[in-house]
Amino acid sequence: MRYSLLKILAEGLKGNTGWTPVWRNPEPREAYDVVIVGAGGHGLATAYYLAKEFGITNVAVLEKGWLGSGNIGRNTTIIRSNYLLPGNEPFYEFSMKLWEGLEQDFNYNAMVSQRGIINLYHNDGQQAAYLRRANAMRMAGADAVMLSQDEVRRLCPFLDFDNARFPIKGGLMQPRGGTVRHDAVAWGYARGADERGVDIIQNCEVTGFQIEDGVCRGVETSRGKISAKKVAVCVAGSSSRVMSLAGMRLPIESHVLQAFVSEGLKPTIPGVVTFGAGHFYVSQSDKGGLVFGGDLDGYNSYAQRGGLPVVEDVCEGGMAVMPMIGRARLLRGWGGIMDMSMDGSPFIDRTSIDGLYFNGGWCYGGFKATPASGFTYAHLIARDEPHPVAAAYRLDRFQRGAMIDEKGMGAQPNLH
Numbered sequence: 001m002r003y004s005l006l007k008i009l010a011e012g013l014k015g016n017t018g019w020t021p022v023w024r025n026p027e028p029r030e031a032y033d034v035v036i037v038g039a040g041g042h043g044l045a046t047a048y049y050l051a052k053e054f055g056i057t058n059v060a061v062l063e064k065g066w067l068g069s070g071n072i073g074r075n076t077t078i079i080r081s082n083y084l085l086p087g088n089e090p091f092y093e094f095s096m097k098l099w100e101g102l103e104q105d106f107n108y109n110a111m112v113s114q115r116g117i118i119n120l121y122h123n124d125g126q127q128a129a130y131l132r133r134a135n136a137m138r139m140a141g142a143d144a145v146m147l148s149q150d151e152v153r154r155l156c157p158f159l160d161f162d163n164a165r166f167p168i169k170g171g172l173m174q175p176r177g178g179t180v181r182h183d184a185v186a187w188g189y190a191r192g193a194d195e196r197g198v199d200i201i202q203n204c205e206v207t208g209f210q211i212e213d214g215v216c217r218g219v220e221t222s223r224g225k226i227s228a229k230k231v232a233v234c235v236a237g238s239s240s241r242v243m244s245l246a247g248m249r250l251p252i253e254s255h256v257l258q259a260f261v262s263e264g265l266k267p268t269i270p271g272v273v274t275f276g277a278g279h280f281y282v283s284q285s286d287k288g289g290l291v292f293g294g295d296l297d298g299y300n301s302y303a304q305r306g307g308l309p310v311v312e313d314v315c316e317g318g319m320a321v322m323p324m325i326g327r328a329r330l331l332r333g334w335g336g337i338m339d340m341s342m343d344g345s346p347f348i349d350r351t352s353i354d355g356l357y358f359n360g361g362w363c364y365g366g367f368k369a370t371p372a373s374g375f376t377y378a379h380l381i382a383r384d385e386p387h388p389v390a391a392a393y394r395l396d397r398f399q400r401g402a403m404i405d406e407k408g409m410g411a412q413p414n415l416h
């Protein structure tokens with residue numbers, strides 16, 4: 001079903017009785033050309049682009065829970081392409097361009113809202129680093145503006161400029177950054193893939209891989225064996241667990257990241273604001289709630305919930321930069337499992353097992369990558385060669401000393 005203004009008016013008159021389910025609920029078949037493991041944002045986007053861009057429609061997406069139950073429905077919805085390194089920036093800018101046409105492309109309202117993102121800086125060294133990053137962004141075709149303290153004050157008068165532990169000196173702004181309604185992204189891609197013939201199979205956990213003579217020939221699932229010419233894993237926080245079923249050990253640790261929403265407030269925050277002297281980022285949803293987050297919980301876990309010390313730590317970060325947040329009541333908090341790689345950058349690559357592909361290691365930043373990740377993963381699966389903007393995301397980059405360490409932190413996943 002195509003959505004249009006006319007359709008909404010007609011359905012309004014008919015008492016909304018004509019809407020059909022957004023995707024089918026098919027039984028798994030015995031064999032597919034491609035099986036994608038994980039119906040998060042990346043799995044669904046991969047299926048969509050495989051069908052739309054590469055004409056491969058004999059595809060199943062297998063999901064152990066319900067569609068969107070993972071991080072695609074748990075993130076703080078921030079999109080941006082404000083990266084520094086050549087391995088990253090062109091990829092994230094490609095993603096930004098896909099976001100910009102996405103709603104028209106899949107005919108679904110994903111509330112793409114480019115209200116801008118401001119990274120605050122608090123000292124001269126940080127200003128110099130942000131200037132360098134702004135130049136790298138511009139060279140990759142992205143937009144970047146350095147803001148003075150007065151310009152930040154005009155945009156965000158609620159920040160504490162005068163009495164703060166870490167005085168705000170200015171900011172790096174990406175006007176095209178912003179937020180997107182996260183679960184609508186999953187639904188839009190699911191609908192687009194389904195209408196092109198992809199089977200999305202929920203409540204179907206992959207429990208093993210059929211590997212013969214170094215070739216992956218399918219998967220074992222809680223609903224039986226499914227053969228496939230190619231198997232593409234993208235299970236985010238479950239990456240290590242799932243790939244261990246194929247005998248692979250990944251340079252990834254799983255950690256919990258929490259997010260929070262306050263009660264609804266009048267429009268206050270113009271876009272996304274991030275604290276530069278601690279870990280705190282905030283935006284305001286269309287319903288008025290402040291949506292914010294901060295650090296990882298700091299221990300390895302596969303639980304989709306976090307602990308109270310980090311709630312306190314994140315709120316302290318908020319209080320340090322905008323003390324007025326202390327008067328807002330916290331409504332909800334939740335956690336998601338983050339696939340933290342050792343250099344903070346992702347993987348989109350073939351594995352040493354023929355026919356088995358891997359996509360993961362998205363750390364804090366996989367939501368904004370969803371369109372580019374899906375597109376470039378589909379490219380890799382269809383053509384067996386990496387897409388140029390994702391060519392650096394190889395599994396062997398640690399062996400080759402070709403890390404993409406955006407923050408220069410070293411092999412400390414909790415610091416990326």
Ligand SMILES: Cc1cc2nc3c(=O)[nH]c(=O)nc-3n(C[C@H](O)[C@H](O)[C@H](O)COP(=O)(O)OP(=O)(O)OC[C@H]3O[C@@H](n4cnc5c(N)ncnc54)[C@H](O)[C@@H]3O)c2cc1C
Binds near residue numbers: 069
């Ligand atoms: C609190 C929080 C805030 C975040 N904020 C941002 C942000 O503001 N901006 C940003 O860019 N990124 C953000 N992220 C990161 C982003 O959400 C993730 O990097 C991204 O969603 C991961 O990709 P995905 O959508 O495919 O993952 P998921 O939605 O987690 O998809 C993986 C799927 O695989 C399924 N699965 C696992 N094991 C199996 C199995 N054995 N068989 C079948 N299926 C399986 C899972 O059930 C899950 O549905 C945030 C994450 C969290 C948790």
